[in-house]
Amino acid sequence: MRELAEYLLLDHNKKAEYLWANGISIINLKNNQSFNLYSLNTYYVEVVYTATDNQIIDIMPFRRGEHLDKYLYSHLHRSTRLNKLQDCNKIPIVGKVWGNRTNKKTVNTL
Secondary structure (H helix, E strand, O other), X not given: OOOHHHHHOOOHHHHHHHHHHHOEEEEEXXXXXXXXXXXXXXXXXXXXXXXXXXXXXXXXXEOOOHHHHHHHHHHHHHHHHHHHHHHHOOOOEEEEEEOOEEEEEOOOOO
């Protein structure tokens, strides 16, 4: 197991090899670039890729801070959107037509 200080001393290729062999993928974000967050031992590693040809731009290990914040914000934003979609699915459905008959059905709102 490599600690953060030891991992920082590795060259770019060795960091990537060790990460692929031992890291756990957590989340992927995409905009102009692709960002992958991994858990590795007692720290996180962010891998930044180009959007066009998927080439690695940077490998940044860290424990906390603004690198982690963007992933937390993205996850919270995504969870909020999913909760809103689930809430929309809990409204009563009345008069839905299947074939030639009308079926009145109410969805349980818990």
